[in-house]
Amino acid sequence: MSAQDVCDLPGIVARWHHDPANLVQILREVQDSCGTIPSDTLDRLAKLLDVPRVRIESTASFYAFFHAESHGAYEILFSDNIIDRMAGKEALKQYFCERLWLEPRKLSEDGLVYVDDTADIGLADQAPAMLVNGYAIPSLDKARLDLVAELIRARKPLAEWPPMLFEIPDNLRKPGPLTGEAFAPGAALKAALSRGAETTLAEIDASNLRGRGGAGFKTAVKWASCRKAEGEAHYVVCNADEGEPGTFKDRVLLASHADLVFEGMTVCARVIGARQGLLYLRGEYRNLLEKLKSVLAGRREAGLLGRNILGEQGFDFDIEIHLGAGAYICGEESALIESLEGKPGKPRNRPPFPDRCGYRNQPTVVNNVETFACAAKIAEKGGAWFASLGTPQSAGSKLISISGDCKRPGVYEYPFGVSVRQILIDCGAEDAHAVQVSGPSGTCISFREFDRRIAFEDLATAGAFMVFSRERDMFEVARNFTHFFAHESCGFCTPCRVGTSLLRNIMDKLAAGKGSAYDMNEMKHIMHVLRGTAHCGLGHTAANPVVQTMEKFPDAYEKRLKRLDFEPAFDLDGALQTARLITGRDDEWAHLDND
Amino acid sequence: MTKTFTLDGKVIPFEEGETIMEAAAAAGVYIPHLCHHPEFKPHGSCKLCTVNIGGRLGAACTNRAAEDMAVESETEALNADRRALTQMLFVEGNHVCPSCEKSGNCQLQAVAYHLGMLTPHFTHFYPARDVDASHPDVLLERNRCILCELCVRASRDVDGKNVFGIGGRGIKARLIVNSASGRLADTNLSVTDRAAEVCPTGAIIRKRHGFTVPIGKRLYDHHDIAEVPVAGMERPKRD
Numbered sequence: 001m002s003a004q005d006v007c008d009l010p011g012i013v014a015r016w017h018h019d020p021a022n023l024v025q026i027l028r029e030v031q032d033s034c035g036t037i038p039s040d041t042l043d044r045l046a047k048l049l050d051v052p053r054v055r056i057e058s059t060a061s062f063y064a065f066f067h068a069e070s071h072g073a074y075e076i077l078f079s080d081n082i083i084d085r086m087a088g089k090e091a092l093k094q095y096f097c098e099r100l101w102l103e104p105r106k107l108s109e110d111g112l113v114y115v116d117d118t119a120d121i122g123l124a125d126q127a128p129a130m131l132v133n134g135y136a137i138p139s140l141d142k143a144r145l146d147l148v149a150e151l152i153r154a155r156k157p158l159a160e161w162p163p164m165l166f167e168i169p170d171n172l173r174k175p176g177p178l179t180g181e182a183f184a185p186g187a188a189l190k191a192a193l194s195r196g197a198e199t200t201l202a203e204i205d206a207s208n209l210r211g212r213g214g215a216g217f218k219t220a221v222k223w224a225s226c227r228k229a230e231g232e233a234h235y236v237v238c239n240a241d242e243g244e245p246g247t248f249k250d251r252v253l254l255a256s257h258a259d260l261v262f263e264g265m266t267v268c269a270r271v272i273g274a275r276q277g278l279l280y281l282r283g284e285y286r287n288l289l290e291k292l293k294s295v296l297a298g299r300r301e302a303g304l305l306g307r308n309i310l311g312e313q314g315f316d317f318d319i320e321i322h323l324g325a326g327a328y329i330c331g332e333e334s335a336l337i338e339s340l341e342g343k344p345g346k347p348r349n350r351p352p353f354p355d356r357c358g359y360r361n362q363p364t365v366v367n368n369v370e371t372f373a374c375a376a377k378i379a380e381k382g383g384a385w386f387a388s389l390g391t392p393q394s395a396g397s398k399l400i401s402i403s404g405d406c407k408r409p410g411v412y413e414y415p416f417g418v419s420v421r422q423i424l425i426d427c428g429a430e431d432a433h434a435v436q437v438s439g440p441s442g443t444c445i446s447f448r449e450f451d452r453r454i455a456f457e458d459l460a461t462a463g464a465f466m467v468f469s470r471e472r473d474m475f476e477v478a479r480n481f482t483h484f485f486a487h488e489s490c491g492f493c494t495p496c497r498v499g500t501s502l503l504r505n506i507m508d509k510l511a512a513g514k515g516s517a518y519d520m521n522e523m524k525h526i527m528h529v530l531r532g533t534a535h536c537g538l539g540h541t542a543a544n545p546v547v548q549t550m551e552k553f554p555d556a557y558e559k560r561l562k563r564l565d566f567e568p569a570f571d572l573d574g575a576l577q578t579a580r581l582i583t584g585r586d587d588e589w590a591h592l593d594n595d
Numbered sequence: 596m597t598k599t600f601t602l603d604g605k606v607i608p609f610e611e612g613e614t615i616m617e618a619a620a621a622a623g624v625y626i627p628h629l630c631h632h633p634e635f636k637p638h639g640s641c642k643l644c645t646v647n648i649g650g651r652l653g654a655a656c657t658n659r660a661a662e663d664m665a666v667e668s669e670t671e672a673l674n675a676d677r678r679a680l681t682q683m684l685f686v687e688g689n690h691v692c693p694s695c696e697k698s699g700n701c702q703l704q705a706v707a708y709h710l711g712m713l714t715p716h717f718t719h720f721y722p723a724r725d726v727d728a729s730h731p732d733v734l735l736e737r738n739r740c741i742l743c744e745l746c747v748r749a750s751r752d753v754d755g756k757n758v759f760g761i762g763g764r765g766i767k768a769r770l771i772v773n774s775a776s777g778r779l780a781d782t783n784l785s786v787t788d789r790a791a792e793v794c795p796t797g798a799i800i801r802k803r804h805g806f807t808v809p810i811g812k813r814l815y816d817h818h819d820i821a822e823v824p825v826a827g828m829e830r831p832k833r834d
Contacts (some may be wrong), residue, residue, distance in 0.1 A: 011715035040775070041774060042775070043775050052760075052773050053773050053774070053775065054757055054758070054759065054760035054771060054772065054773035055760060056763055056770070057760065057762055057771055058760045058761055061762040061763050061764075062762075062764045114666075130814055130831065188619075216674065266765060327764075344761075344764065349637070349639050349654075349657040412650045429822075486765060486766065487765065488765070489764070489765040489766070490764050490765065491742070491761075491764045491765045491766065491767070491768035492640050493639075493640050493641075493642050493765070494640065494641050494642050494643075494680050494684060495642055495683065496682055496767055497687070497742070497765060497768060498683035498686070498687045498766065499683065499685070500765070500766075501720070501765070501766040502683070502686075502717055502718070505718060525679070526679075527675075529676050529680065529683075532645065532652045532676055533641070533642040533645045533652065534681060535639065535640070535642070570720050
């Protein structure tokens with residue numbers, strides 16, 4: 001069946017206003033409705049959008065969730081974070097494949113089902129987890145996989161699957177100012193309108209709010225600079241591309257506190273003078289889309305979005321949701337903007353920064369989901385209230401996503417300044433040996449450092465908190481992360497494109513028992529080049545997990561070294577295999593001495 | 596008063612808005628680079644031109660010069676990084692200089708010589724990449740592509756054709772062409788296009804011209820790349 005038969009291409013293109021800037025959204029809908037993005041579709045899209053085919057192909061081939069070949073009626077993607085692996089993902093995946101008589105990365109003989117891995121899908125508190133045709137199913141075990149296998153064999157459409165499979169609890173274990181108090185939609189906006197834009201900005205400034213995405217840039221500075229910047233239009237962009245493995249707090253904010261987030265965006269719009277907002281939702285959170293759209297519809301009805309918001313003449317603002325398509329790099333703000341503009345998510349050269357030149361080259365504020373939620377609370381309750389929480393350099397509260405070896409994984413809201421030790425006690429991690437704070441790009445700390453604190457001045461974090469017990473092999477943790485970075489590198493700059501794959505290959509070499517001290521030095525060397533010359537944060541931090549675990553858990557590496565000086569990656573005996581096959585020999589004289 | 600900054604201690608004049616690379620080139624100072632070309636918009640992807648700008652590392656081709664800025668370029672540390680980046684480019688593709696028509700005129704090879712690169716150092720990837728000989732006048736040898744996107748920019752910005760683009764991501768990124776078949780012959784590339792002659796390596800070459808100038812008598816056979824002025828690098832004359 002050609003794509004034309006099942007996919008209303010002109011309709012999809014019209015729905016996205018014939019605007020090539022919406023290409024990622026258009027491709028998503030094509031992929032959703034026909035299961036693939038075939039080559040002839042690229043040509044037809046090129047004509048419909050009046051852009052060169054090569055541009056469509058660039059974008060279509062960049063994102064992990066787009067593919068030209070069929071993945072059958074059911075595409076199953078197992079989340080492949082180390083936390084999923086610790087929860088038995090590999091064995092469960094094998095079990096599932098055996099039940100359905102298939103091999104990973106190979107469409108089943110009957111063209112029905114395809115199984116593969118994908119990067120962390122934001123459910124580390126309910127690992128292992130997977131996506132079925134883009135929709136998340138958490139807490140996998142054999143019983144649930146049996147059910148899934150049955151439904152697939154019966155060829156039941158996804159819409160008829162039992163809803164309980166797709167239920168995702170918030171697991172909010174410790175509520176705080178953002179997550180624990182009821183919020184009346186409109187409360188923050190009313191306060192902001194009565195205060196005026198300038199005074200609202202002053203409140204944000206007084207609150208000392210810093211960006212929650214991890215970098216910690218002061219929010220008021222960003223807003224003020226964007227407000228001052230000249231342009232044809234100003235934009236508010238909410239970064240909901242929560243791709244850092246081990247992070248899932250935005251999932252909870254969006255699932256249960258979306259009004260707070262949208263209200264924060266609307267307050268920002270008032271301050272910077274924007275008429276349009278965009279929420280960039282990671283593709284893995286597809287299951288949240290309908291609910292978020294209905295929250296937006298409710299806000300329009302309540303006069304909190306649209307024209308003359310809350311009766312204020314000329315205060316027009318609305319929010320559109322864009323879905324990502326499987327690219328961690330789009331969490332970087334300029335890559336996110338590129339993606340919003342329909343291009344591959346490659347970070348831009350900066351300066352200029354988005355506050356002056358962002359979406360459609362206009363002044364744009366890009367903030368994290370949690371930052372907007374904080375901004376709404378500050379608009380409602382004032383800057384002094386917020387500044388009184390946390391520490392002097394890190395005001396307010398922080399949502400922490402806890403997963404791994406603990407009794408109570410989930411989302412915890414703490415005032416900044418809380419110690420790692422306290423968090424470990426609260427989540428029931430009695431045997432904790434190491435914690436990966438803020439995900440693979442963050443900091444790995446050992447049990448010797450558990451008195452360190454969550455704060456910008458000590459352990460800055462976007463929210464991930466993965467706990468590893470004494471039994472865990474920290475080498476395998478780091479190896480999983482190097483695979484992640486190699487998969488997610490956008491490929492724009494030399495050091496990251498090549499360096500992340502070199503690191504992955506060396507870690508695999510060590511895992512195969514072929515490592516030496518030379519390889520350890522080599523990884524340090526690559527780390528140095530990445531830190532100094534990479535184009536963006538992904539490259540700068542890609543070697544961190546390796547270097548930090550090497551330093552803090554040297555035993556995990558040393559026990560894998562075959563020799564202490566040098567061991568080639570090339571397998572001399574393996575190279576003789578073809579000759580053995582040809583000659584039909586497999587006796588001991590046909591092998592090299594491997595000792 | 597002309598504004599100036601220092602590059603390895605040497606005073607370099609610059610005009611407002613110029614990048615470090617532009618100002619340095621205009622003053623006759625070479626900073627190693629591959630993806631930069633004065634005719635095209637700065638790209639900043641090869642990272643060979645990484646310099647130390649007052650303690651912070653950044654690409655000379657995308658960072659603007661500023662008054663009294665102190666820039667370091669010719670340091671052992673930076674050249675070691677550049678050597679590693681060049682080695683990465685070598686092992687990422689399949690670069691076989693002795694059998695390459697571009698040898699001696701190849702900027703990748705010349706930069707490697709300039710930086711004293713003696714071995715590829717890293718483990719080769721040996722990727723399987725397509726060669727496209729379909730076009731009557733132009734050969735596309737993807738094994739030699741370093742993803743600098745000069746052909747992409749030349750075709751889009753000068754030729755107005757969009758013949759080239761980059762597909763895929765990460766280590767799987769590859770040069771793609773603007774045709775449904777994926778063949779160069781089915782694009783509207785002409786041998787006289789800027790995109791057909793801008794490639795710094797032997798990835799895009801004119802057919803039947805490979806050995807017009809014999810090996811041994813080529814540009815970089817006799818001159819270090821630092822000594823070869825690139826047309827357009829000198830500052831345009833203004834009144």
